[in-house]
Amino acid sequence: MLENKINNRKSGVLLYGLTPPKLNTEEHKIKAIADKQIERISVLEIDGLVLYDIQDESSRNDKPRPFPFMDTLSPEIYNTTYLRELNLPKIIYKSVGKYSVNELNAWINEYAKNIDYSVFVGTPSNRLKSNLSLNEAYHINKNSVNSIRLGGVIIPERHYKKNDEHIRLFNKIDKGCHFFISQCVYNIDNTKNFLSDYYYSSLDNNRELHTIIFTLTPCGSLKTMEFMEWLGIDIPKWLKNDLKHSKDILLKSIEICKTIAEELLNYCKDKNIPIGFNIESVSIRKAEIDASIELLKEVKVLMNKYQYSAIVCE
Template structure:
């Protein structure tokens, strides 16, 4: 399934499936990092996916006044983890790069040192304070990428929840396409209405522009505890009140979240297929707990089943 990922993206194919990992924390002993990496290789090497996303986690405490549910500890950089610890995985790797706290010179050096990357996604700063501190923005990063890493296929971030407030997320997507983004990965989706509103405006605006639209990969993740649910909200993931209550009071919150994510995928597919909008899915586990990682695998299997040729959706 992972052959010719570049071609699938550039041709605007629907049905792309990604899986995401966060590298171990930098405080993890190397022997344990090797054990983690080997376990991940065994778990991922036979997955029928198009790509593996490696996240670059940033401290977002300036984004919100709410107390962070889990303390922030920097992780091994995704490019380093991909090269040095899980290089034997033949799955294409999409490397996230946060520009938060990066100066122009630092980012230039990173591009020069990583010009061999096949796929990357730049993540903007989470607050205006970070941009003001370095005088370096996401658009600056896009411009430098054109100069120093023209052959790397570039992806962008989209946040459906942001569309409900500002009604301009589809315009942000088109702006990023002009900067060179060929595909988009969303923040974790739990609010289907925000997602469909974004898709609708994205589709109809593309008709007005008379242009093709890039694939959007929607992220799905299980939730195995109230603490994970609270952390998801801290991250900015919009969980509707009725769904929050249902998950909080369910007998098995993990199973309920698996069913919720699968149903969200079905609804996205039903809506997008009618309009020929190229959508796909990215599955992640926000928690490092084994049961939530296993639940993410179950969601992934459900997604792969939904995307089988001839599969009839509900």
């Protein structure tokens, strides 16, 4: 089960990621969306479900957003109100910058018993006013009467720019994070550079390696690719060219994601770095959602090949 794999820092975690429906969606439509998601996900052999807390990231990027931003239902409410029938551990993302100290503490006390894990995320940019820093949020959770088990975010692109993502990771471990979920991976070199520093830093400083869960996302159109790049996902030039000129961009992206997954499995197996995968679709198009399910099944086959297998939670 997910708890066992995380607590024992095992490889083989397989997750599926969802964004809750738009906030202004009518009640009966939310119920219909949730029912469809439950039907789709309940038959998957996965360890858990990731529910995102979407922020407007326009402050981080001066370019126009390819798709308009719209607020979504909070992931904890979507989980407790609409996804109760889905008998899987849930990892709830939470944007903490909008809360005061008292508000976050109240949120933790209200939802701690209903949330398996949470991933706290800070504000998208230093240009955006934040009521609470990520470090303050970690401190509040650690000292709360009803603390939540935490995971953290790692961003290979940030490691490429600052070369310190592994240091950030160990600092987050010290503040209570037990596992990490990456931003979507399309640049394998950035990712392996981070993993190399993470691994050798652990040896140099006698630190245990915690599980890294890499996010993979199919790309089914040039518009989706534009949006992914706007979000900060680094897609190398040669890869963009291959996708743009392919006869079937969606099929090509699935092949690329599988290649990335296998290369990461191979690299991490040699070094005993515990890893897993989180599969998502950044698009609401049915074809890309279906492709994410296909990709998840293909990644599970690859993990089985490397003797990593997901466990269906009873």
